[in-house]
Amino acid sequence: MKTEQAGLYTREGAQVPLQGVEVTGELLGGHARVRVRQRYRNGESRPVEAVYTFPLPSDGTLSAFSMTCAGRRVEGVVKEREEAFRAYDDAITAGHGAALLDQERPNVFTAQVGNLLPGEETVVEVEFLQAVTAEEGCVRWMLPTLVAPRYIPGAPSGDRTAHGSVDPTNRVPDADRITPPIGNVHYGLRMDLLVDLGREVVVESPSHVITVNREGGTRMRVGFTRGEVSLDRDLVLSLRSSDTSAVFTPLVTHRKDASGPGTFALTVIPDLLSMASAPPKQEVVFVVDVSGSMEGESLPQAKAALRLCLRHLREGDRFNVIAFNSSYRSFQSQPVPFTQRTLEEADRWVAALRADGGTELLEPMQAAVRAAPDGVVVLLTDGQVGNEDEILKAVLAERKTARLYSFGIGTNVSDALLRDMAKQTGGAVEFIHPGERIDDKVVAQFSRALAPRVTDLEVTFDGVEGVELAPTELPPMVDGVPWTLLGRYPTPGAGKVTLRGKSGREPFALTVRVDFPAASDRPAVEKLWAAERIRGWEAAQLTGRRAESMKKRIVELAVAHQIVTRYTSFVVVEERTAERRASGQPETRVIPVNAPAGWAMFDTAKEEAELGALPRTRGIVGKPMAPGMPQGIPVPPPAAAPMPVFAGPARSVVPPSLRRPAAPAPKKVMSAPAPASSKGGFLSKLFGSGGAPPEPQPFADDESLREGASYDTGAYPAIEEDDALFASAEEPAELEAPVELEQEKARRGPGAEALLGRQLANGLWDGPGAGPEPVRQARATALALLELLREGITSSHPLHGAQVKKAVEALLSLASSLTGAPEVAELALGVAWLAAAGPRTRGRIEQAAKPLAGLNGRMGNEVALREHVDALAAR
CATH class of the missing domain: 2.60.40 (Immunoglobulin-like)
Structure with a gap:
């Protein structure tokens, strides 16, 4: 689309200088070396400063920073954090060019690029190193692409130090540093990655349509099929080997x-x-803080996380739950076997927990470690305690080989105690900041805690x-x-x-x-x-003179290898002379970011998210808030439907009136057909003629805004430009909105949580009807997994994947009992293959399916297999 002037404009007519982002780099072995390149162009008649808040992986190591302008590349210099800011500010005031990179959170960074000259292009490059993850031998690499809106609790408090859309609060003092504005964004993302793991691999992406070109040997180059895509979802690559060696x-x-x-x-x-030969039996004790400070969003999220973790357990494992405040009480007097009965009893016990009282941690921790001296203890707390040494000594004295996994919730946590307990027991610790979900981190860490x-x-x-x-x-x-x-x-x-x-x-x-x-x-x-x-x-956490000596050693090594640490930051200064030297203070342009894919609530407020020119040192003014509305959610224009309110980081509800109409089906669909209606469809087969399951205790999360639904993410026009990484500033590419499958979340059935809440302790579901129990449960489980697939939930889902894995394993163990019901066996194994994300499990399913003629030739062909199991399910 051609316009008289290129780029995105604010309401006041000022341009947004960011033109595009490109990801380049290498995926080598178990690590990635990645460069995020941001291209800026000042289309105004005076110098400006660009401020862009963007994400990087929280486990990444920031290793390089540079700025290129007027054909000259200037490398960043690592300095101590405050010294880096002073160097940046002095350079801007003196009329030179400069760029500063600050870390706001482990995964949130802000780039400030000052004195961008009229008509001039500047490229800022950030390099980081990151370990890749793996599932069932399949290597996965993920790159976040935008800082999504988050719930900001608390009352306004303190002075602004940055340009976010929300004022600092007493509960989130850095709110103005982590809330970039949402806008109608026209800049996009390009990718050029070299993959070389030293062996033949297949490269796939569940998030985007990609092109893979082999360069000889084991080297491959990966890019987006359409050239450029929107920065509105995580970029995920999967690398699997045809050799399934151990x-x-x-x-x-x-x-x-x-x-x-x-x-x-x-x-x-x-x-x-x-x-x-067989996974060992586990003994797990959960310790959950129910003191008064957990009242509000924290306790419902912690309870939801507990329910999710319980469903990771296998029959034969033993568990208990301890709740503490000024005193403590236990679900059972000692750990009990995990069965259907104890699962249901624990669900009811956890649901009844309420927040009140103080934080007496010593006795419940002693009781937990005493009950599982060789097991796993999971602690969820938001409190500070004064007797840290006493608690640590008591825990270490009671344990044998028990590992402690602690989750510190909020900003007022005894972090030293939690770190020491994790370090000295071989466990781990996670800190969950305000605005972050509790259940995500707890479930991910708990999965690792139970793994061999x-x-x-x-x-x-x-x-x-x-x-x-x-x-x-x-x-x-x-x-x-x-x-x-x-x-x-x-x-x-x-x-x-x-x-x-x-x-x-x-x-x-x-x-x-x-x-x-x-x-x-x-x-x-x-x-x-x-x-x-x-x-x-x-x-090492040294103190005194040794701590100062260690700090000096850290700074020396960080400077030698150009690495950002908690003591160091990157700054770039371009010395300018003559007409390239600016005078006066540049006005600030805050870069808006995309709304996350699928968050339809922002469609009605795009114009509200555009920002005007603001002084560099003063930040911006937050948008007006409706009475009683949490900070961080802009009030929409009067003509729009009422804006939904974030009820907390664990539950974001989009009313049906605000969900956009279903988009037309994309050309290339790699997901299940639209779900059948709740009456007379698959759910009626599973739960009877009512078509919907009884309403269980709901999980304290709503996946309607964040599930891994499939999109035709290649639906963006390619940018045609010779020998350039980005579109021309004179003819920007207009990126189309992603085409959403599953006919939007407004057409969902009874919901994933309702189905998952009915999963039995053995991993299966039970359904109505006559026939042997294995046949009945296999069919009911297959139908339930089909519904979860229609919600975008497979075994790799961050919250519910463990339950899907458990169901898949249960169906595999049932396969030999279904010889008298071949259609049910085909349905069960076919759905299990679709729901399993890992190549190891899929290989086992293919082995079990060899005697079934209906599955021959369909395993590995996802479209044909989906059609086959849908036909079987409809009978």
């Missing part, structure tokens, strides 16, 4: 100087399930030498989770690295052949090594 062990090295040491990163992605693991790891080198290893204390090796060892090698050579430990009570050993070359050009490995060394030093 252990995936990429090695990446770097050695530039023949006289100096080399650096290596050895990543192991273990398949511990295939090595064990190897502990007490030791490493030996044979034929080669490894020194200055990082981490210095080897962490446990967890099934399916990348485990990386970094270090230096003084001389090149070939040899073996052996890892030894314990898998439960059994010895574990894994030997990997390695080749440390004389020359290798992978500088990212050196930065990863330095970053891991710094993390180890920071974790």
Whole structure:
């Protein structure tokens, strides 16, 4: 679409200078080295400052920052944080060009680019290093693309220090730093990634339509099929190997100087399930804070997280729940077996919890560790306690091999105690900030807590030498989770690295052949090594003179390898002379961001989200708030329907009146057909003629705004431009809105939570009708999974994936009991294959389905398989 002037405009007619974003880089072994390139162009007649708040992965290591303008590239310099700001501000005031990169949260960053000259283009590049994740041997890499709106609780408090759309509050003091405005955005995202894991892999994306070009050997280049897409959803890549060997062990090295040491990163992605005869039984005790400070959003979310975690357990596991405030009480006097009866009883007990009283943590923690001395203890609390040393000593005295997983909720948590308990028991700790969901983090961490693991790891080198290893204390090796060892090698050579430990009570050993070359050009490995060394030093938590000495050591290594730490930041200054030197203070242009895909509530308020020119040092004024409305949600224009209110980070409700009409079906649909109506459809077969299940205690989350629904994300016109990464500023590409499948969330049936609430302890569902119980339950489970598939929920779903995995495993175990009902067997295994996201599980399903003629030739062909199971389900 051509306009008289290019770009996005504010209401006052000022241009938004950001023209586009590109992701480039490499996915190598178990790590990614990624560059996010932001291109700015000032279309005004005077200098301006651009302020752009954007996300990076929370587990990324920021390693480089640069600015290119007038054909000149200037590298960023790592300085201590306040010193970096002073250098930036002094440069802008003196008329020079400058850029500053601040970390607001572990996954939220702000780039300030000052004195953008009229008609001039500037490219700012941020580089980060990141470990990739894995599921069932399938490597996954995810990049967030926008800072989504979040609920901001509390009363306005304190002065503004940034340009967000919300004032700081007493509960979120950095609210003005994490709330970029929502706008009708025309800049987009491009991608050019090199993938080389050292072996043949298949690259797929569940989030976008991609093109993969092989460059020889194991190297592949990945981009978007349509060239440019909207920054409105996470970018996800899956890399799977056709060789389903038990252990995936990429090695990446770097050695530039023949006289100096080399650096290596050895990543192991273990398949511990295939090595064990049967998963060990678990003993789990949940400890949940129900003190008065948990009143509000925290306790409902914690209760929802508990219900989700309970459904991770297998029959035969033992569990208990302890609630504490000024005193404590237990669900049962001791851990009980996980059965259908105890699951239902625990659901009712948890639902009845109320917030009141103080925070007496010592006795409940002692009781929890005493009840499961060799198990898993999960603590959820938002409180501060004064007797931290006493609690830590008591817990360590009671435990044998128990691991503690703690979740600190809010900004007033005894973080030192939680960190120490996690570190000294081999567990983990997560801190959940205001505005963040509790259930996401709890469920993800709890899944890892229950996974098979190897502990007490030791490493030996044979034929080669490894020194200055990082981490210095080897962490446990967890099934399916990348485990990386970094270090230096003084001389090149070939040899073996052996890892030894314990898998439960059994010895574990894994030997990997390695080749440390004389020359290798992978500088990212050196930065990863330095970053891991710094993390180890920071974790030492020294005090006094040793702490000052350690800080100096951290800053020295960070500066040497250009790495951002909690003590350092990046700043770039471009010294200017003559006519390129600006005079006066530039006006600030705050960059708006997309509404997240599927969040239809923002369609009516796009114009409200556009910002005008503002002074650089004063920030912006928040939008007017309706009486009683939480901060962070702009009031829509008078003609719009009432704006929905965020009831909290755990539940965001979009009334049907605000949901946009169903979009036409895209050309390429890779998801299930539209759901049948609740009456007479699949749900009526599952729950009877009423067509809907009894209403259970609802989960305290609503996936209507965040589920992984499929989109035809390639539905953006390509930008035709020779030898350039971005569209021309004179002829911007107009990005089409994503075409949403499943006919929007307004057409959903009774809901995923209602179905999941009826899952039995054995992982199956039960349905009406006659016939043997295995046949009846297999059919009911297949029908339930079909409905979940229509909600975009598979085994990789962040909240409900564990329950889907459990159902898939239960159907696999039932397969041999369905020989007398071949159609039910085909339905059950066909749906199980569709619901399973991992190649390992799909391979097992394909083996079980070989005797079934109806599935021959359809496994692996998703469209044909969907048609077949839909036909079977309709009978």
